[in-house]
Amino acid sequence: xxxxxxxxxxxxxxxxxxxxxxxxxxxxxxxxxxxxxxxxxxxxxxxxxxxxxxxxxxxxxxxxxxxxxxxxxxxxxxxxxxxxxxxxxxxxxxxxxxxxxxxxxxxxxxxxxxxxxxxxxxxxxxxxxxxxxxxxxxxxxxxxxxxxxxxxxxxxxxxxxxxxxxxxxxxxxxxxxxxxxxxxxxxxxxxxxxxxxxxxxxxxxxxxxxxxxxxxxxxxxxxxxxxxxxxxxxxxxxxxxxxxxxxxxxxxxxxxxxxxxxxxxxxxxxxxxxxxxxxxxxxxxxxxxxxxxxxxxxxxxxxxxxxxxxxxxxxxxxxxxxxxxxxxxxxxxxxxxxxxxxxxxxxxxxxxxxxxxxxxxxxxxxxxxxxxxxxxxxxxxxxxxxxxxxxxxxxxxxxxxxxxxxxxxxxxxxxxxxxxxxxxxxxxxxxxxxxxxxxxxxxxxxxxxxx
Amino acid sequence: xxxxxxxxxxxxxxxxxxxxxxxxxxxxxxxxxxxxxxxxxxxxxxxxxxxxxxxxxxxxxxxxxxxxxxxxxxxxxxxxxxxxxxxxxxxxxxxxxxxxxxxxxxxxxxxxxxxxxxxxxxxxxxxxxxxxxxxxxxxxxx
Numbered sequence: 001x002x003x004x005x006x007x008x009x010x011x012x013x014x015x016x017x018x019x020x021x022x023x024x025x026x027x028x029x030x031x032x033x034x035x036x037x038x039x040x041x042x043x044x045x046x047x048x049x050x051x052x053x054x055x056x057x058x059x060x061x062x063x064x065x066x067x068x069x070x071x072x073x074x075x076x077x078x079x080x081x082x083x084x085x086x087x088x089x090x091x092x093x094x095x096x097x098x099x100x101x102x103x104x105x106x107x108x109x110x111x112x113x114x115x116x117x118x119x120x121x122x123x124x125x126x127x128x129x130x131x132x133x134x135x136x137x138x139x140x141x142x143x144x145x146x147x148x149x150x151x152x153x154x155x156x157x158x159x160x161x162x163x164x165x166x167x168x169x170x171x172x173x174x175x176x177x178x179x180x181x182x183x184x185x186x187x188x189x190x191x192x193x194x195x196x197x198x199x200x201x202x203x204x205x206x207x208x209x210x211x212x213x214x215x216x217x218x219x220x221x222x223x224x225x226x227x228x229x230x231x232x233x234x235x236x237x238x239x240x241x242x243x244x245x246x247x248x249x250x251x252x253x254x255x256x257x258x259x260x261x262x263x264x265x266x267x268x269x270x271x272x273x274x275x276x277x278x279x280x281x282x283x284x285x286x287x288x289x290x291x292x293x294x295x296x297x298x299x300x301x302x303x304x305x306x307x308x309x310x311x312x313x314x315x316x317x318x319x320x321x322x323x324x325x326x327x328x329x330x331x332x333x334x335x336x337x338x339x340x341x342x343x344x345x346x347x348x349x350x351x352x353x354x355x356x357x358x359x360x361x362x363x364x365x366x367x368x369x370x371x372x373x374x375x376x377x378x379x380x381x382x383x384x385x386x387x388x389x390x391x392x393x394x395x396x397x398x399x400x401x402x403x404x405x406x407x408x409x410x411x412x413x414x415x416x417x418x419x420x421x422x423x424x425x426x427x428x429x430x431x432x433x434x435x436x437x438x439x440x441x442x443x444x445x446x447x448x449x450x451x
Numbered sequence: 452x453x454x455x456x457x458x459x460x461x462x463x464x465x466x467x468x469x470x471x472x473x474x475x476x477x478x479x480x481x482x483x484x485x486x487x488x489x490x491x492x493x494x495x496x497x498x499x500x501x502x503x504x505x506x507x508x509x510x511x512x513x514x515x516x517x518x519x520x521x522x523x524x525x526x527x528x529x530x531x532x533x534x535x536x537x538x539x540x541x542x543x544x545x546x547x548x549x550x551x552x553x554x555x556x557x558x559x560x561x562x563x564x565x566x567x568x569x570x571x572x573x574x575x576x577x578x579x580x581x582x583x584x585x586x587x588x589x590x591x592x593x
Contacts (some may be wrong), residue, residue, distance in 0.1 A: 048553050049523070050510065050512070053511075053515075113509060115513060120514070153474075179489070182491040182494045182496065184565050185491050188485070188489070230465055232469075236471070240475070241478065241481070246521065248591060249519055250518055251576035252490040256485075257591075261589065261590065317589055317591040318585045319589075324520045324580065325578075325580070380489070396579075404526075
């Protein structure tokens with residue numbers, strides 16, 4: 001088994017590299033979208049918001065999916081101390097994903113949509129993604145061999161892989177008239193799948209993060225502990241049953257909402273655990289802060305705390321009727337995808353890619369600046385969205401609300417802060433991404449020369 | 452992620468598998484039950500409304516607009532726009548666009564279908580959060 005931080009641009013690293021490029025591109029689309037909140041007729045006729053938003057969302061979603069895949073495969077190889085069972089299948093999967101993602105982005109630019117939240121591309125393009133994912137599952141199961149006495153991250157990876165496929169297929173049930181011809185039926189199933197799917201990719205990312213934590217702490221027993229499995233099952237319980245909190249205001253079955261409310265409250269266990277172990281976490285942080293990868297794990301810890309607190313509050317129906325349909329939901333989504341998913345994936349990227357071809361120490365100053373800029377600006381960005389959300393909630397609950405356009409004008413100062421903080425955050429991210437991407441490009445050039 | 456891994460007691464495979472099987476079986480039962488007993492039965496949907504939904508999706512309207520509070524936030528929630536403003540008001544917006552929304556140059560037939568879709572959504576319920584009553588246990592009812 002070759003060492004992970006060698007100078008080869010292997011297939012798992014290609015997944016991570018492509019994911020990082022998509023993150024860089026997705027951030028740019030995000031800024032373009034934020035400009036449209038401030039200058040509504042900016043690019044309105046040719047590149048309006050219904051194109052920009054899916055370009056942003058899809059780029060970031062596929063950063064998460066490709067980053068998770070690269071992380072799982074790399075760590076599975078480290079765990080097994082041997083290569084993945086079918087490297088050829090992994091390459092085919094990469095090819096399928098790359099071509100499909102490119103096709104999706106081009107389709108958006110030319111205005112071809114499937115028009116479903118998150119998966120806004122024409123439904124035919126879901127087929128290659130599902131096929132690629134099935135190849136991934138085959139490769140994973142063949143490489144793991146046995147599920148006896150496996151650590152929690154193997155369980156989490158398996159769960160994430162299977163449930164991503166399940167929920168992805170479920171999210172396309174709308175193509176059948178039985179599901180799509182009534183808006184309530186359609187939205188119930190749409191948010192059942194979307195809600196659980198987030199849990200599925202979280203399983204992949206959290207599993208890899210636990211593997212990384214074990215690696216940093218050099219203790220292989222953690223992943224087998226009862227507490228680790230208790231928390232995993234709490235996460236699985238929520239993945240399976242808490243999706244109803246997205247649709248509290250939809251006139252669907254009441255029992256869906258009650259189940260979701262009760263299950264969501266079990267997240268308090270996770271939340272309490274974070275607070276209970278805060279002191280230990282800080283001590284561990286001091287010990288390992290010199291690792292670039294660990295810093296991102298630590299940042300993610302803080303964002304898990306903030307996002308989970310917001311999620312628990314939003315899962316209480318009595319509070320949800322105020323937050324639903326407001327920018328507080330956006331704040332929650334941004335906290336999750338940037339503060340948790342992206343930071344954890346960056347930790348994984350730094351662990352796997354950091355010293356390939358050019359030592360990361362060359363860029364450590366800029367990397368540190370990028371780290372702090374990203375975290376501080378993300379916090380300001382997050383707060384501005386929450387305040388905008390509170391004001392919109394007040395407007396929604398008003399007995400005689402002003403017109404929508406007047407309300408949007410009142411939110412403008414917060415959109416300005418959101419845009420400025422978002423732009424600074426993007427600069428911070430670029431400072432972080434630059435050494436990671438450059439190293440891989442140098443590897444690729446060296447590899448080509450050798451050939 | 453340190454909060455997850457700071458305990459070292461082991462769990463047996465049987466215990467773990469039992470919990471996983473219970474959870475996944477319950478989920479599958481819940482899913483199948485929901486598929487076979489969808490919330491709305493015996494509903495009437497016109498062909499125009501079905502075509503309108505296609506237009507809604509083909510132009511990715513959900514990127515900016517919400518239905519039942521779900522979707523994008525650049526434009527308003529359109530769940531009950533039909534009963535609040537009426538078809539002429541909707542048609543004026545669709546056929547001219549606004550300073551934010553482009554004119555998508557929909558044909559008359561497409562506009563009518565889209566309006567039929569709004570009528571259909573409108574008849575499905577109310578999305579206004581003010582119409583909910585909050586119980587002491589935190590649940591809500593409309």
